[in-house]
Amino acid sequence: MAKITLDNLAHSYLPNPAGEEDFALKELNHDWEDGAAYALLGASGCGKSTLLNIISGLLQPSQGRVLFDGLDVTHAPTAERNIAQVFQFPVVYDTMTVRDNLAFPLRNRGRDETYVAERVQEIARMIGMEDVLAKKARGLTADAKQKISLGRGMVRKDVNALLFDEPLTVIDPHMKWELRTQLKKLHHDFGHTMIYVTHDQTEALTFADKVVVMFDGRVVQIGTPQELFARPDHTFVGYFIGSPGMNVIPAQIEGNTAVIHGAQIDLGKGYKPLEGKQEIGIRPEFARLSSEAGLPVQVRRVEDVGRHKIIRAELFGQTINIMAGEDDHVSADMNHVTFDAEHINVYANDWRVIPEGVAS
Amino acid sequence: MNKTVNQKAWFLVLPVLLLVAFSAVIPLMTVVNYSVQDTFGQNEFFWSGLIWFEEMLASDRMWDALGRQLMFSGIILAIQVPLGIFVALNMPKSGVWSSVCLVLMSLPLLIPWNVVGTIWQVFGRTDIGLLGYTLDALGINYNYTQDRLAAWVTLIVMDVWHWTSLVALLAFAGLKSIPDAYYQAAKIDQASRWKVFRYIELPKMSGVLTIAILLRFMDSFKIYTEPFVVTGGGPGNATTLLSIDLVKMALGQFDLGPAAAFSIMYFLVILLVSWVFYTVMTNLDKEES
Numbered sequence: 001m002a003k004i005t006l007d008n009l010a011h012s013y014l015p016n017p018a019g020e021e022d023f024a025l026k027e028l029n030h031d032w033e034d035g036a037a038y039a040l041l042g043a044s045g046c047g048k049s050t051l052l053n054i055i056s057g058l059l060q061p062s063q064g065r066v067l068f069d070g071l072d073v074t075h076a077p078t079a080e081r082n083i084a085q086v087f088q089f090p091v092v093y094d095t096m097t098v099r100d101n102l103a104f105p106l107r108n109r110g111r112d113e114t115y116v117a118e119r120v121q122e123i124a125r126m127i128g129m130e131d132v133l134a135k136k137a138r139g140l141t142a143d144a145k146q147k148i149s150l151g152r153g154m155v156r157k158d159v160n161a162l163l164f165d166e167p168l169t170v171i172d173p174h175m176k177w178e179l180r181t182q183l184k185k186l187h188h189d190f191g192h193t194m195i196y197v198t199h200d201q202t203e204a205l206t207f208a209d210k211v212v213v214m215f216d217g218r219v220v221q222i223g224t225p226q227e228l229f230a231r232p233d234h235t236f237v238g239y240f241i242g243s244p245g246m247n248v249i250p251a252q253i254e255g256n257t258a259v260i261h262g263a264q265i266d267l268g269k270g271y272k273p274l275e276g277k278q279e280i281g282i283r284p285e286f287a288r289l290s291s292e293a294g295l296p297v298q299v300r301r302v303e304d305v306g307r308h309k310i311i312r313a314e315l316f317g318q319t320i321n322i323m324a325g326e327d328d329h330v331s332a333d334m335n336h337v338t339f340d341a342e343h344i345n346v347y348a349n350d351w352r353v354i355p356e357g358v359a360s
Numbered sequence: 361m362n363k364t365v366n367q368k369a370w371f372l373v374l375p376v377l378l379l380v381a382f383s384a385v386i387p388l389m390t391v392v393n394y395s396v397q398d399t400f401g402q403n404e405f406f407w408s409g410l411i412w413f414e415e416m417l418a419s420d421r422m423w424d425a426l427g428r429q430l431m432f433s434g435i436i437l438a439i440q441v442p443l444g445i446f447v448a449l450n451m452p453k454s455g456v457w458s459s460v461c462l463v464l465m466s467l468p469l470l471i472p473w474n475v476v477g478t479i480w481q482v483f484g485r486t487d488i489g490l491l492g493y494t495l496d497a498l499g500i501n502y503n504y505t506q507d508r509l510a511a512w513v514t515l516i517v518m519d520v521w522h523w524t525s526l527v528a529l530l531a532f533a534g535l536k537s538i539p540d541a542y543y544q545a546a547k548i549d550q551a552s553r554w555k556v557f558r559y560i561e562l563p564k565m566s567g568v569l570t571i572a573i574l575l576r577f578m579d580s581f582k583i584y585t586e587p588f589v590v591t592g593g594g595p596g597n598a599t600t601l602l603s604i605d606l607v608k609m610a611l612g613q614f615d616l617g618p619a620a621a622f623s624i625m626y627f628l629v630i631l632l633v634s635w636v637f638y639t640v641m642t643n644l645d646k647e648e649s
Contacts, residue, residue: 053544056544056548057547058544058547077547078547078548078550079547079550083548084548085544085545085548087541087544087545088541089539089541091539091541091542091544091545093559093560093563094563094564095559095563096559104549104551104559105548105549105550108549108550108551108552108555109550149545152545152549153548
């Protein structure tokens with residue numbers, strides 16, 4: 001187990017990157033703390049897998065360093081880094097039995113057979129595959145194969161980190177929960193540093209202590225699920241996390257009010273004069289439909305998703321989402337929306353602005 | 361739901377029936393016809409039962425040719441399959457050079473059989489052929505028209521040159537279908553190069569390799585043109601493979617009856633060996649899963 005430090009790291013798949021847009025992974029400094037569970041969250045193609053492959057050594061970064069416990073391993077081969085990685089699609093050695101599959105990483109490192117047998121048995125119990133140990137891996141279902149992949153990743157006790165590259169993509173929904181719970185338990189029991197790449201916010205938020213959100217090759221926010229929900233640092237985070245995501249509404253920020261098409265909204269906090277694109281972000285959870293107060297909206301659609309209702313409405317030509325409780329009545333005369341001032345965030349050029357008189 | 365019965369639909373299969381009849385069934389049946397009859401000329405035939413089959417089975421000539429044929433197929437398979445895999449493993453996986461390799465490799469496959477034979481016939485000649493002349497100049501006694509070993513080596517090298525590409529291309533296709541993640545996982549698992557081959561590449565290639573071996577077996581077992589052009593079956597009977605012998609018998613000696621019986625047995629042997637091979641390979645697959 002180790003602390004993993006990324007120092008000035010960046011990567012481009014082009015041999016001679018001209019500008020920032022050529023970089024798949026833009027410059028990044030970050031410490032992955034020893035023993036923590038991280039989720040790397042972002043849309044497809046945002047550089048998550050690139051980052052993961054650099055950490056595991058499958059890819060050499062264009063610039064910067066990777067340090068394990070202060071030791072520079074940027075150019076060390078994968079084997080020396082002692083990393084375990086589980087891929088999106090299950091990788092099993094078809095012609096081997098499940099037992100041999102699980103034993104493979106240990107045998108390749110020359111561990112003695114009694115230790116291997118003991119360890120394999122332990123892992124098999126953990127992933128619930130003791131009864132199929134003697135079977136060939138070929139005929140198993142996709143989720144059984146992925147469990148083997150997970151097992152192979154965990155069979156070595158001394159790994160520096162466990163990396164998961166969207167490992168549950170091919171798994172059935174009900175198995176996803178089970179496997180994720182098992183992973184979480186493993187993390188709890190053994191305390192490996194884990195980095196879990198996903199584009200599924202539920203997966204990220206339930207698995208990780210800390211979520212790293214990436215957008216367009218850049219890390220835009222690192223925080224606990226609560227922080228990401230309440231105070232998204234970037235409009236992308238607000239939009240990407242939450243279901244539906246945060247409403248981002250163009251506005252003029254004037255001290256402690258926001259002006260939207262001439263209508264004023266109290267922000268509850270004061271802001272310095274801002275430059276560039278100004279927006280306010282409000283989560284649907286903190287918007288309320290009402291019949292008299294607030295900004296005028298036109299309700300387009302009401303979706304009842306069981307525990308609550310999602311109202312799709314139009315505010316000065318822009319679509320916004322509003323959440324209402326299961327029992328809240330939505331009637332035709334409710335054509336105004338109010339925002340909970342406490343939960344309004346202000347963005348300038350997509351980045352959150354910290355109000356005056358607040359530490360961070 | 362009631363099934364619609366329309367017997368006229370049979371007419372729709374008629375073209376296929378006709379095509380297969382003229383391209384396969386009727387020619388084959390004429391051979392069968394010859395194999396159970398005898399003639400004394402004048403296009404008159406007499407029923408002779410299984411006498412030709414008995415005669416052929418009792419003749420050393422056919423057994424010798426069969427032995428040579430099995431040896432030939434065995435040797436070329438033993439060379440071409442490992443060599444083809446080796447070539448495929450070392451080919452560039454992508455980029456311009458990959459395409460260049462593919463084109464170069466396909467070239468021998470595009471050359472007509474008798475041209476291949478002619479190329480090697482000339483190539484191996486000690487008076488004007490580059491290979492034969494060079495070997496001769498180096499003091500190696502190489503003459504495929506007189507020396508049995510030289511004749512065999514020439515035929516085998518020629519076939520390897522002609523057909524290894526096929527195995528290599530098929531193996532390459534198998535290799536290309538392996539997702540990167542397998543290699544990455546193998547790296548993470550610290551697998552050696554040999555283990556990557558043994559546990560990832562070979563299993564993933566096994567399907568195409570079965571096809572490659574089957575094709576190469578059938579083709580090499582039927583080989584005629586190249587050895588006919590290069591050695592004509594000689595020296596002596598050293599390279600008289602089954603088909604060469606068959607043609608000698610049918611067209612050289614005009615022994616239609618025995619030749620027809622020979623053909624049928626020849627055909628059955630290929631069918632039998634291919635069937636056994638295919639069944640064994642697919643059963644192995646099943647057992648493993």
